[in-house]
Amino acid sequence: MAKKYSKTKLKKFQKLIEEKMGYVHNEVETIKEGVGSATNKQGGLTPDSIYSNHMADAGTDSHEQEKNFMLMNRGSDYFGKLEIALERIKDGTFGVCNICEELIVEERMLEVPNATKCVGCKETEKLGL
Numbered sequence: 864m865a866k867k868y869s870k871t872k873l874k875k876f877q878k879l880i881e882e883k884m885g886y887v888h889n890e891v892e893t894i895k896e897g898v899g900s901a902t903n904k905q906g907g908l909t910p911d912s913i914y915s916n917h918m919a920d921a922g923t924d925s926h927e928q929e930k931n932f933m934l935m936n937r938g939s940d941y942f943g944k945l946e947i948a949l950e951r952i953k954d955g956t957f958g959v960c961n962i963c964e965e966l967i968v969e970e971r972m973l974e975v976p977n978a979t980k981c982v983g984c985k986e987t988e989k990l991g992l
């Protein structure tokens with residue numbers, strides 16, 4: 864019989880992943896709002912932007928925006944990975960190395976919930992053996 868985590872353990876992982884998803888989702892939403900308002904600020908010529916020294920402001924905004932887009936992408940990337948992890952919990956492949964079929968240690972699964980290889984197999988793969 865293939866090894867896998869107990870139902871209790873899986874429930875614990877699932878809860879944790881769902882919590883993380885909620886957190887990442889909020890994070891991305893907050894950034895999105897920030898990007899939205901920054902775009903509006905740049906789009907319209909309000910009296911404020913004419914009279915304040917808006918060159919410096921615009922520079923900061925576009926830099927901020929770039930950073931936000933990066934964070935947003937990273938956030939949605941991570942969100943996707945967590946979704947995959949949840950799928951794995953459902954189909955029973957969560958926490959099982961897809962090479963040697965051993966259980967991947969719990970600490971690793973907590974850190975990288977979408978991991979599909981144990982540390983040993985990952986190392987071997989990295990060395991190209």
Ligand SMILES: [Zn+2]
Nearest residue numbers: 960963981984
């Ligand atoms: Zn392995």
